[in-house]
Amino acid sequence: MSVWLPGAPCTPRTCARAPHQSAVARPGIAAARLTAGVLVVLAGVLLAPLAAPLGRTARERATRLWCRAVLRAFGVRLRVAGRPDDTPRLVVANHISWLDIPLVAAVLPGRMLAKSEVRRWPLLGPLAARGGTLFVARDRPRALPGTVRELADALRGGSRVVVFPEGSTWCGRAHGRFRPAAFQAALDAGAAVQPVRLTYHPTGPAAFVGDDPLAASLWRIAAAGGLTAEIRILAPIPAGHHPDRRTLARAAQRAVHPTGQTAVASDSANRPSSSVHQCASSIPAAASSARTPS
Numbered sequence: 001m002s003v004w005l006p007g008a009p010c011t012p013r014t015c016a017r018a019p020h021q022s023a024v025a026r027p028g029i030a031a032a033r034l035t036a037g038v039l040v041v042l043a044g045v046l047l048a049p050l051a052a053p054l055g056r057t058a059r060e061r062a063t064r065l066w067c068r069a070v071l072r073a074f075g076v077r078l079r080v081a082g083r084p085d086d087t088p089r090l091v092v093a094n095h096i097s098w099l100d101i102p103l104v105a106a107v108l109p110g111r112m113l114a115k116s117e118v119r120r121w122p123l124l125g126p127l128a129a130r131g132g133t134l135f136v137a138r139d140r141p142r143a144l145p146g147t148v149r150e151l152a153d154a155l156r157g158g159s160r161v162v163v164f165p166e167g168s169t170w171c172g173r174a175h176g177r178f179r180p181a182a183f184q185a186a187l188d189a190g191a192a193v194q195p196v197r198l199t200y201h202p203t204g205p206a207a208f209v210g211d212d213p214l215a216a217s218l219w220r221i222a223a224a225g226g227l228t229a230e231i232r233i234l235a236p237i238p239a240g241h242h243p244d245r246r247t248l249a250r251a252a253q254r255a256v257h258p259t260g261q262t263a264v265a266s267d268s269a270n271r272p273s274s275s276v277h278q279c280a281s282s283i284p285a286a287a288s289s290a291r292t293p294s
Contacts, residue, residue, distance in 0.1 A: 008170045010209035015171035016220060025075070030223035036073040037222060044070070048130045056158075060109045063131070067106035071099075071229065074221050082233030084108050088158045089236060090151070090186040092252050093196040095164035096172045097208040099221060100198055101128075103229050108196065110160030113151065113182065121214065134161070144181055151185035160194075161185070165249065171207040172200060175257055180249040186239040193237040193248060195255040199230040 025033070044066050051062050071078050076099070084107050091108050093100065101112060112128065116135045119125045129135075134154065136147045154161050165178040186193050200206035205224035208217045221227065234255050242248040 008166075008168045008174075008176060008209060010169070010171040010174070010207065012207075012210055012212040012216070015173070015209055016204050016207040016212060016217075025223050025225045027223075029075075030219065033073065033075045033222035034218060037070060037218070040066075040069050040073040045126055045130075052130075063105055063109040064107070067102040067109070070102045071106060074099075074218075075224070075227060076221065077226075077228045078103070078106060079228055079230040080107055080233070081230060084233055086160075087192070087236075088155055088160050089192045089194040090155060090182065090239075091160060091162040091194045091196055092165050092178065092182070092256070093162070093198050093231075094172075094175055094256050095166045095169050096198060096200060097169060097206045097221075098214070098217065099200075099206055099208070099229065100164065103198060103231055104162055104196065107231050107233070108160060108162065108194070110162045111154050113147070113161065113163045132159075148181060148185050148188070151182060152188040155185060155189035155191040165252070169207070169209050171209050172203040178249040178253040178256075180245040183239075183245040183248040183252070187242075187245060187248065190239060192239055193252050195234040195237065195252045197232040197234060197256050199232070201228045201230070202226075 024030075051059050054062065068078060091104065091110060093104060101114075105112075111132045111134055113134045113136060114128060116137045118128055118133070119135055121128075134147065134150050137143050151161050151163070163182040165180075165182055166176040167179050168176065170176055183193065185191075202224070205220045205227055206229070208214075237248070237251050237255065239248060242251060
């Protein structure tokens with residue numbers, strides 16, 4: 001992997017466990033949830049071509065309903081704070097899990113920016129491509145300007161664009177800095193930035209970090225007892241109020257990760273995970289419960 005790529009020190013062994021045994025569902029319930037979740041995802045893949053001829057409003061409504069069905073099938077309760085609107089904006093969120101994608105799309109459907117590897121994922125990859133996902137080759141820095149132009153063109157065309165600017169998933173107990181490249185698209189298109197904060201309670205089961213296999217993550221989420229996903233829609237940031245993409249990225253990061261939550265200055269994947277979680281453990285309970293990763 002190229003050294004410039006963002007990465008998190010979070011690992012499945014240290015970050016993705018349920019906090020206590022009572023938070024784990026019985027095996028039969030977990031198996032039923034996993035089966036239901038996979039079937040709902042598969043239904044979306046098969047029915048996606050039927051939504052293609054629909055107008056944007058109808059497609060977005062269908063996307064919201066389907067993504068809420070995916071969350072419900074996996075046993076995840078959805079909580080929404082704030083009021084979404086239909087203005088084409090660059091939506092930026094912290095990144096914790098693959099579950100972030102249906103969570104955001106259940107409330108703010110739009111064209112997602114994802115790493116090119118997602119295109120090869122079973123079930124989810126083909127569905128993402130059909131849904132208008134924009135893919136970025138993270139190991140090809142020279143391709144980045146072209147990706148930024150695609151994002152700006154989508155915003156100018158009236159689409160909402162969703163980006164996870166940390167560039168990698170974090171466990172939710174700590175977070176990385178927002179990479180500025182995607183914010184150039186908002187400046188070029190004259191579009192506002194819509195910060196969004198994602199939170200999972202309990203934190204561990206939803207985390208999809210490090211070399212965690214997708215199958216293991218699916219089972220952990222299905223087996224979690226009482227997993228709640230919250231999406232908090234924050235005040236939009238007018239792009240014109242900031243002179244460049246770096247200051248705009250910092251403003252969005254401060255909104256998503258407010259004062260009192262630990263930020264990690266370096267995204268080096270070689271940092272030991274204990275240093276991050278030792279810092280995160282010093283967050284006051286009121287701040288950490290408000291929870292705060294690509």
